Amino acid sequence: MTTISWFESYWAGMKSEVGGKAASLGEMTGAGLPVPPGFAITTNAYRRARDEADLDAQVARLLYGMDVNDTDSVTQRCAEIRRLIETMPIPEGIELQIRGAYLELGARAGTKEVPVAVRSSATSEDSPDASFAGEHDTYLWVRGVEDVIDAVRRCWASLFTDRATCYRVEMGYDHRSVEMCVVVQKMVHPKAAGVAFTLDPTNGDRSQVAIDAAWGFGEGVVAGEVTPDNYRVDKVMLDVTKRVVSSKTHEYVLTDHDSVEKVETAPDRVDAPCLTDTEIKAIAKLAKTAERHYGCPQDIEWAVDLDLPEGENIILLQSRPETVWSKKGPSAVVAPGSAPGDFMSSIVSTLMSPLHSKGAGSS
């Protein structure tokens, strides 16, 4: 029985042990779409802790005869169950494994108390889409192993939020049929971040990747508050074909108290390119992989993580289908229904057309 499952060792057979969110992070990692690194604490860990603490009997007692319309009663009963979960002993072997995994993640990031996001990832036999997963908790900027353990308990406990509990009761689901996996994932600490399109947004050219990038967190780029550097990469040849370095007067950075704030950029970095060629190409590769994975042009958010070693530091934050050019539909060269086999007329018109004088040789 696995307790800890790193994203990169995920395979499809594990889905029931890790829940929807962790499965999707694992799938993305496996598909070459590097999300921030991390691991899942599988449902086995929750189940063993639950069973050894004999939780089920206590839960059954507390929920016996509950009326979902009696809000006060629901709130009180659920709070009691959550308190039980947050204080139950965790089997020693399991706790050691969680501590070990957190330390290893810190070692990978080169920082001891690496800040992580601790997220719940519920699974359910009854409701395969686990549509209530979003009801459960997420804790950001958790630092240090004790706080991580604490957050894990709170994620487990979030199985018994008022709404989730009522939902199961109303649907007639057994509370035991829902289990909780917890995802521990490094918080992104971006040197630079931004967006990328897997086509040229100016003309829809699908052989290009367009990248907008600025220092720090990507908020400013997404919101359009910062004029980002603009790079163009040939998607097939992976050459940087265009670079426009802008004056990036502001940037979003992480403060001492773990919040993201907008500050003035240090003077020597205002006009400096925020990405190296290696990073530009890696982002283009990532965008290309996302496009292939999802089967259509993508609009991605990415970050270059300061803590992770080169080769692992390009992180995919989000990928969604590109909409502007995709709505227009494909711009074919050959008109539908025309005969592409008439090569002589095509050669004649090629010789007649000044197209090449603009493009040829002057890339």
Add this chain to the structure above:
Amino acid sequence: MAGKFPLPSEITTPPGAEGWQELYAYSSTCSPARAEYEDSMFWFQDGVHWPKPLLPWDASLMEVAIVALSQYNTRHLLVPPANGIDFRIVNGYTYLSPVPAPEADIPARAEQFMQRAGHYFVNWNQLYENWLVKIRDLVKGMEALEFSPLPDVEPLEVVTSGAGKGAGGQIQANYLELLNSASTLWQYHFEFLNLGYAAYLDFFGFCKQAFPGISDLAIAKMVAGVEVDLFRPDEELKRLARMALDTGVAEAFSLGDVTATCEALKSSGEAGQAWISSFEQSAEPWFNFSTGSGFSSQDKIWIENVEIPFEFIRGYIDKLRSGADIARPTEAISAERDRIVAEYTSLLASDEDREAFHGKLGLARVVFPYVENHNFYVEHWSHSVIWRKMKDIGGVLAKEGFLEEPEDIFYLKRHEVPDALFDLYHSWAAPAPPRGPSYWPPLVAKRKQILTALEQWKPTPALGTPPEVVTEPFTIMLWGITSDSIANWLGGGAGEDGSLSGMAASPGVVEGPARVIFGPDQINEVQEGEILVAPLTAPSWAPIFGKIQATVTDTGGMMSHAAIVCREYGLPAVTGTGFATSTIRTGQRIRVDGSNGKVTVLD
């Protein structure tokens, strides 16, 4: 387009070169009689093929080459928008001017072109096979032409066989035959070449339309062949290096001197003999390989300068000993080609596009072996034979004191050679004193002086008024002349930041010390890790591509022979910068950005 170049009529003769026009055919130089026409045209200097002032006889090959190009466009195929290319020799340098077809003729020409060119495209493989037979026969015929000193007495069988003619007449006939063969050679050359480029351009245009940002390099890589005759000489060198190591005769190459190496090989028993005979087998025809573009009698040819291939072989032996893999990664090249094609295919918008893409790519690949390989057969192999035969004629004339040395033959114009041969014939037949020994040597000496003076002249990249936009397809393809490159020339070359721009001929960015060389004689100056800066490079420089980090040239387009080799060796290259050799000095650190066509001097 802002700015202009000097008019042909405004060009003055450099000091010491007065009378240079006498070195060339009267029709090839500018003159007041045609000044109005000449000044109205746009001329660009062809430094790709003729980087230096032309020797008088060498001009013949330029003339037959360009006239054959024109003939095919205008009279055989009727390329719809493009007539031929006019040429002028200006201060010894070759300037070319595309002649557009009259607008009104284009529709009728298009119809004829479809029929005529269509025949070639449909029957390409068969016609190309036939071409290879024709070209080999032509070489054989030229090889058979004999230019020996005239005999004191004709052999008896000349009399008894009733031949009725002798050596004096024959040597004149043979020279004319050689000239005719050169003309035929160049007609053969252009029988296919522009059609090959047209099919390539058609694919090129499709790619640019489907993917406006696609690089020329990506297109070239999809079409390029894996097995290419132009790389065969280099392959033969590698094979011979391996053989020397495998059979234990490699030590002979550490002697560093051709004669000593040959002696050592001969005295090392069967293995050495076997190596020598294997070398001789490779040499014909593959070492009929010029160190230049093949268009200059002064460029060295491997087979006649065995120290060149020997030095390259020694370099390969050293590499093999150090454990390097010198084999051409043909599998990787072909896998990369497949990957690129597959990726673009998957990015196309419709099935119709995919069908058209593959159709055009297919045709481009059918025609491309000719585009890549003809260069070896024509410019290298056939020209090598022509230069050799001319030197034989020079030898005959030198023996009678007409010339100081055989190579001086190239200082005669093509129609002066029959005059000299007639003088020789006459003096041999009479016998009577020839005028040649007092006539030619001073003339040759004067011409040498003039050419030295012309070499000091820095040719302006173009003359006359540039067109609004360059649309002539072959100018773009062969010479890399685009609206952008003309604007670049007018701007004087260097950008605001002191950088030079040119064609992004082969991608990658490197920094390193520059080595500026002006011709093949300086190849051995190039050191490991340097960046080669040259007016142009030739395919036969391939063996030093293993030494250098990048290449920068003054001239050349994407499909120039130099660019093909640069890509093959995976080195960053910027071609057609216009001013690299006059801006950069040996030893300066430079950055070459082959992906964006930029060269920056860092010192």
